[in-house]
Amino acid sequence: xxxxxxxxxxxxxxxxxxxxxxxxxxxxxxxxxxxxxxxxxxxxxxxxxxxxxxxxxxxxxxxxxxxxxxxxxxxxxxxxxxxxxxxxxxxxxxxxxxxxxxxxxxxxxxxxxxxxxxxxxxxxxxxxxxxxxxxxxxxxxxxxxxxxxxxxxxxxxxxxxxxxxxxxxxxxxxxxxxxxxxxxxxxxxxxxxxxxxxxxxxxxxxxxxxx
Amino acid sequence: xxxxxxxxxxxxxxxxxxxxxxxxxxxxxxxxxxxxxxxxxxxxxxxxxxxxxxxxxxxxxxxxxxxxxxxxxxxxxxxxxxxxxxxxxxxxxxxxxxxxxxxxxxxxxxxxxxxxxxxxxxxxxxxxxxxxxxxxxxxxxxxxxxxxxxxxxxxxxxxxxxxxxxxxxxxxxxxxxxxxxxxxxxxxxxxx
Numbered sequence: 275x276x277x278x279x280x281x282x283x284x285x286x287x288x289x290x291x292x293x294x295x296x297x298x299x300x301x302x303x304x305x306x307x308x309x310x311x312x313x314x315x316x317x318x319x320x321x322x323x324x325x326x327x328x329x330x331x332x333x334x335x336x337x338x339x340x341x342x343x344x345x346x347x348x349x350x351x352x353x354x355x356x357x358x359x360x361x362x363x364x365x366x367x368x369x370x371x372x373x374x375x376x377x378x379x380x381x382x383x384x385x386x387x388x389x390x391x392x393x394x395x396x397x398x399x400x401x402x403x404x405x406x407x408x409x410x411x412x413x414x415x416x417x418x419x420x421x422x423x424x425x426x427x428x429x430x431x432x433x434x435x436x437x438x439x440x441x442x443x444x445x446x447x448x449x450x451x452x453x454x455x456x457x458x459x460x461x462x463x464x465x466x467x468x469x470x471x472x473x474x475x476x477x478x479x480x481x482x483x484x485x
Numbered sequence: 486x487x488x489x490x491x492x493x494x495x496x497x498x499x500x501x502x503x504x505x506x507x508x509x510x511x512x513x514x515x516x517x518x519x520x521x522x523x524x525x526x527x528x529x530x531x532x533x534x535x536x537x538x539x540x541x542x543x544x545x546x547x548x549x550x551x552x553x554x555x556x557x558x559x560x561x562x563x564x565x566x567x568x569x570x571x572x573x574x575x576x577x578x579x580x581x582x583x584x585x586x587x588x589x590x591x592x593x594x595x596x597x598x599x600x601x602x603x604x605x606x607x608x609x610x611x612x613x614x615x616x617x618x619x620x621x622x623x624x625x626x627x628x629x630x631x632x633x634x635x636x637x638x639x640x641x642x643x644x645x646x647x648x649x650x651x652x653x654x655x656x657x658x659x660x661x662x663x664x665x666x667x668x669x670x671x672x673x674x675x676x677x
Contacts, residue, residue: 338548
């Protein structure tokens with residue numbers, strides 16, 4: 275999905291390749307070029323982050339963090355030989371994984387009964403279903419079911435599925451980004467799809483009118 | 486993960502080259518389990534295709550675009566400052582170089598005293614350089630008194646400087662026996 279096209283953005287920007295727009299922004303501080311880049315890729319970056327964290331607020335934070343880094347580091351760390359969006363995705367992916375790992379550490383903190391809050395470990399576990407319910411409000415049932423199952427995939431499998439889906443990223447690039455071999459990345463994709471199918475099957479079996 | 490295990494996913498995601506694809510389809514013909522797996526994975530992949538693209542809220546994109554604009558402005562002002570500084574440095578170096586060239590040009594003619602003039606803007610700056618010669622007497626191995634620094638002198642200046650240098654000579658009071666070939670100046674020309 276694109277931003278509303280500004281009257282100020284010349285039509286020629288539509289025809290430009292990413293690297294041409296990046297060069298315009300880097301060399302001429304052309305803000306319209308940056309806006310066009312945002313237009314093209316923002317929805318995919320945002321959707322990828324959301325598919326990994328399943329929370330709008332967190333997605334907003336990570337999205338902002340990603341583009342703040344993009345803006346401040348584009349001159350120093352982006353190498354024009356590579357695709358700009360792959361570089362942006364690497365930043366988004368790293369920020370997302372950082373968040374997920376921090377969350378895991380948070381959950382792992384204390385397993386015993388807490389006298390202050392009068393809660394035990396199970397009371398303090400985050401209610402993922404509650405988050406999913408919040409997000410469901412904006413999505414149809416089958417999509418939110420799919421998202422729920424995706425959120426239950428192991429992080430490594432989820433990452434490969436989402437990178438492939440939202441970026442049609444070649445497995446060579448996915449393998450580089452996730453620091454594994456191509457075969458491992460392909461294997462994760464296969465297991466992810468098999469696991470998703472199982473989750474859908476189990477869901478179907480739970481339904482009262484299922485045979 | 487074996488190659489065989491990943492073939493089904495490579496096939497569905499069209500990551501196989503044509504030869505691999507033909508070979509895989511041939512294997513699939515004779516393997517019903519593989520056909521079932523491929524079909525199952527394909528159906529699941531089809532479900533993923535329905536995942537929606539979500540858009541970030543407008544306030545978020547606006548704030549990012551504002552940050553990009555601010556960054557662009559900072560870069561512009563940095564560039565302006567950088568070019569201004571570079572211009573000042575270049576101007577300074579050029580002027581300095583001109584001044585020095587002028588002064589050395591004069592020196593090479595006169596040797597000791599030189600006046601260098603250079604123009605800077607509308608005014609004239611006079612740079613006066615006075616070189617004081619430093620003529621040093623010394624005695625060579627044959628005990629001959631030599632005076633360094635006379636090469637560039639001539640006429641009355643030579644005589645004046647020579648006189649000054651001679652005045653620098655001091656008789657040796659107590660010559661140290663441990664230095665038979667010392668390079669001290671001795672009026673007698675002998676070290677014994």
